[in-house]
Amino acid sequence: MKTHNIALLPGDGIGPEIIAEGKKVIEAVAEKERFKIKWRPYPFGADHYLATKELLNEDALKEMGKMDAIYLGALGDPRVQPGILEKGVLLALRFYFDEYVNLRPIKLLEGVECPLKNKTPKDIDFHVVRENTEDFYVGIGGAIPKGKSKQLLEVKRTLYNVKFNLDIEADGDELAYQIGVLSSKGSRRVIKYAFELAKKKHKTRVTAVDKANVLSNIYGLWRKVFEEVKKDYPGMETEYNFVDAITMWFVKQPEYYQVVVAPNMFGDIITDLGAMIQGGLGLAPGGNINPDGISMFEPIHGSAPKYKGMNRANPIATIWAGALMLDEIGQEKGANDIVKAIEEVIKEGKVRTKDLGGTATTSDMGDAITGKISE
Numbered sequence: 001m002k003t004h005n006i007a008l009l010p011g012d013g014i015g016p017e018i019i020a021e022g023k024k025v026i027e028a029v030a031e032k033e034r035f036k037i038k039w040r041p042y043p044f045g046a047d048h049y050l051a052t053k054e055l056l057n058e059d060a061l062k063e064m065g066k067m068d069a070i071y072l073g074a075l076g077d078p079r080v081q082p083g084i085l086e087k088g089v090l091l092a093l094r095f096y097f098d099e100y101v102n103l104r105p106i107k108l109l110e111g112v113e114c115p116l117k118n119k120t121p122k123d124i125d126f127h128v129v130r131e132n133t134e135d136f137y138v139g140i141g142g143a144i145p146k147g148k149s150k151q152l153l154e155v156k157r158t159l160y161n162v163k164f165n166l167d168i169e170a171d172g173d174e175l176a177y178q179i180g181v182l183s184s185k186g187s188r189r190v191i192k193y194a195f196e197l198a199k200k201k202h203k204t205r206v207t208a209v210d211k212a213n214v215l216s217n218i219y220g221l222w223r224k225v226f227e228e229v230k231k232d233y234p235g236m237e238t239e240y241n242f243v244d245a246i247t248m249w250f251v252k253q254p255e256y257y258q259v260v261v262a263p264n265m266f267g268d269i270i271t272d273l274g275a276m277i278q279g280g281l282g283l284a285p286g287g288n289i290n291p292d293g294i295s296m297f298e299p300i301h302g303s304a305p306k307y308k309g310m311n312r313a314n315p316i317a318t319i320w321a322g323a324l325m326l327d328e329i330g331q332e333k334g335a336n337d338i339v340k341a342i343e344e345v346i347k348e349g350k351v352r353t354k355d356l357g358g359t360a361t362t363s364d365m366g367d368a369i370t371g372k373i374s375e
């Protein structure tokens with residue numbers, strides 16, 4: 001029997017509750033499809049940070065590097081300054097494992113109420129492929145003091161290292177800046193992934209998102225690379241959408257979209273909107289994918305600290321992220337079992353969490369989905 005080693009990071013807030021349900025569902029699928037999962041839990045997150053001042057450690061990263069995937073709950077806690085855990089754990093993992101694709105299916109499941117008038121499951125079913133290592137997420141910038149100053153900024157990535165040696169002269173009162181970086185290799189690999197995904201899913205159109213009319217340096221490069229990559233896919237229709245316009249079209253005409261590829265920050269923004277049109281953040285999964293390395297799967301939503309320990313959050317996004325994980329590690333049948341079970345439970349409508357207008361708990365939902373799998 002095949003055994004998969006999975007790193008388990010429950011994280012903060014509702015993270016432990018939702019990840020427990022995801023684990024339960026995956027174990028049911030493993031039994032059904034006859035494979036084994038060996039879970040290796042890690043404590044990273046707010047409690048661990050507050051107790052030890054440690055965000056991640058090299059030994060754990062090396063260990064995870066030998067596993068098949070990482071399954072993550074959520075990060076973020078009001079006791080810790082915003083950004084510390086997000087950057088120090090979540091983004092650090094994405095960058096360390098060079099998970100350059102953030103794959104976010106936008107799919108309205110049968111039985112879910114859509115906030116858009118007259119849209120049905122056949123109208124909302126596309127993928128956003130978000131770049132996951134570059135853009136304004138490289139995290140460099142600073143405050144500029146009045147007068148002359150020097151600043152050295154560095155970005156270290158698997159693909160490259162880049163240093164900015166800045167001589168700054170400012171007469172303004174208070175200034176700050178943030179640098180976005182795109183590389184042609186970094187853009188090419190994620191754009192290629194989007195085209196390959198379109199091909200695999202028998203789609204006919206790839207839409208590239210940017211704001212090249214204003215941020216013309218970085219998104220000019222993005223377009224140049226897109227033009228090059230598309231030459232390898234002669235049958236595929238292609239187009240550019242500005243990010244502001246695509247938010248409008250997601251609402252007005254979601255049925256138009258098939259595969260959407262976006263730079264990191266715009267991909268972040270449009271996938272929260274995508275989550276809403278598929279019925280809410282409680283239903284939206286994501287995969288941080290390195291096709292040749294270690295990928296990490298998580299719900300798109302955050303740690304919702306105010307619901308921590310209340311057994312009320314919807315675990316579906318996390319359970320569905322588990323399906324994306326099984327798909328990536330070669331258990332496609334198990335992945336389908338999970339999505340089908342989620343769909344059946346929602347369609348039946350007997351078990352609904354608060355966000356879906358019901359009274360079921362987090363564990364009720366996990367039990368219902370597990371039950372469908374074992375049926």
Ligand code: IPM
Nearest residue numbers: 076086087090091268300302
């Ligand atoms: C997401 C989140 C993260 C991001 C935050 C928590 C750093 O919003 O996964 O979409 O911006 O990527």
Ligand code: MN
Nearest residue numbers: 268269272300
């Ligand atoms: Mn986000």
